[in-house]
Amino acid sequence: xxxxxxxxxxxxxxxxxxxxxxxxxxxxxxxxxxxxxxxxxxxxxxxxxxxxxxxxxxxxxxxxxxxxxxxxxxxxxxxxxxxxxxxxxxxxxxxxxxxxxxxxxxxxxxxxxxxxxxxxxxxxxxxxxxxxxxxxxxxxxxxxxxxxxxxxxxxxxxxxxxxxxxxxxxxxxxxxxxxxxxxxxxxxxxxxxxxxxxxxxxxxxxxxxxxxxxxxxxxxxxxxxxxxxxxxxxxxxxxxxxxxxxxxxxxxxxxxxxxxxxxxxxxxxxxxxxxxxxxxxxxxxxxxxxxxxxxxxxxxxxxxxxxxxxxxxxxxxxxxxxxxxxxxxxxxxxxxxxxxxxxxxxxxxxxxxxxxxxxx
Numbered sequence: 001x002x003x004x005x006x007x008x009x010x011x012x013x014x015x016x017x018x019x020x021x022x023x024x025x026x027x028x029x030x031x032x033x034x035x036x037x038x039x040x041x042x043x044x045x046x047x048x049x050x051x052x053x054x055x056x057x058x059x060x061x062x063x064x065x066x067x068x069x070x071x072x073x074x075x076x077x078x079x080x081x082x083x084x085x086x087x088x089x090x091x092x093x094x095x096x097x098x099x100x101x102x103x104x105x106x107x108x109x110x111x112x113x114x115x116x117x118x119x120x121x122x123x124x125x126x127x128x129x130x131x132x133x134x135x136x137x138x139x140x141x142x143x144x145x146x147x148x149x150x151x152x153x154x155x156x157x158x159x160x161x162x163x164x165x166x167x168x169x170x171x172x173x174x175x176x177x178x179x180x181x182x183x184x185x186x187x188x189x190x191x192x193x194x195x196x197x198x199x200x201x202x203x204x205x206x207x208x209x210x211x212x213x214x215x216x217x218x219x220x221x222x223x224x225x226x227x228x229x230x231x232x233x234x235x236x237x238x239x240x241x242x243x244x245x246x247x248x249x250x251x252x253x254x255x256x257x258x259x260x261x262x263x264x265x266x267x268x269x270x271x272x273x274x275x276x277x278x279x280x281x282x283x284x285x286x287x288x289x290x291x292x293x294x295x296x297x298x299x300x301x302x303x304x305x306x307x308x309x310x311x312x313x314x315x316x317x318x319x320x321x322x323x324x325x326x327x328x329x330x331x332x333x334x335x336x337x338x339x340x341x342x343x344x345x346x347x348x349x350x351x352x353x354x355x356x357x358x359x360x
Contacts, residue, residue, distance in 0.1 A: 022068040069109040077111040096152035119173040123165035131246040132184035137359040141190040151346040161211040162199040163235035230340035237335030260295040264311040327354035
């Protein structure tokens with residue numbers, strides 16, 4: 001398609017390229033613009049779709065995030081571009097491992113953001129690897145990189161708010177060659193990048209009441225007590241345990257069950273936190289008058305009771321007695337502190353001895 005015909009295509013009715021929900025219709029092999037040829041769909045979410053594309057100008061494959069042509073998502077994309085520009089401006093060499101925005105453009109009422117193409121998310125690698133745990137030396141490398149990225153973000157007064165394995169991308173998913181084809185695969189490189197700043201906000205901006213994907217959501221968010229930088233640190237704690245076991249730590253979709261799981265793993269929520277919940281907040285109903293959690297209740301399914309009761313305390317989940325395991329447990333305990341004021345900060349975590357010890 002020449003530039004003249006491309007310009008004509010731009011004025012065709014939007015119905016030609018959008019579905020009923022405002023998602024761009026992806027056709028493999030089509031030109032998104034004269035510069036970018038769509039190779040395949042990589043994924044999609046409420047925000048829109050991500051495609052692998054060929055960039056004719058750079059002669060390279062890229063990932064393009066195509067935002068839905070609905071105003072609230074277009075407005076959110078403007079905030080995301082602002083965040084991405086701040087990250088790039090303050091780390092031009094990308095030493096802090098937050099993915100860089102290469103460029104962005106508007107196309108048929110869709111905001112399109114162009115990024116380098118990475119291998120796959122840590123979640124997808126875990127899934128393909130039968131949710132086998134990572135070796136401790138990879139957990140240490142992952143932890144150091146994630147904490148460094150978040151220290152950088154927090155220094156810019158930015159909160160990610162949606163840290164999870166799906167938003168941690170491997171630069172390479174090449175694995176060690178092994179004779180055991182049935183056994184777990186082991187990465188050759190543990191280098192990663194932090195992605196998806198669609199929910200990231202500057203601390204001075206408006207905070208919605210609920211943020212974070214459920215499994216990685218901090219207690220102060222569930223309890224409606226307000227949140228800021230420490231919510232990212234809680235998410236990191238959950239992620240590190242998941243790397244260690246292969247499974248998400250808190251697998252639930254219910255607030256009270258989530259709190260019950262936290263108590264099973266971390267012990268009781270301090271009284272003073274429960275006392276601080278005003279009676280008019282929905283979360284006040286999560287507790288009885290004696291400040292005990294209102295779980296289980298008569299409506300609680302048997303499967304839920306069984307699952308929560310089977311959960312182990314943190315020091316039984318991370319039970320090794322070697323120095324590395326002891327230091328790892330200590331870091332995770334400091335990340336999973338109920339009170340956000342007492343939770344370890346990103347800068348403090350960067351100095352934790354677990355990140356410096358020798359791991360074999």
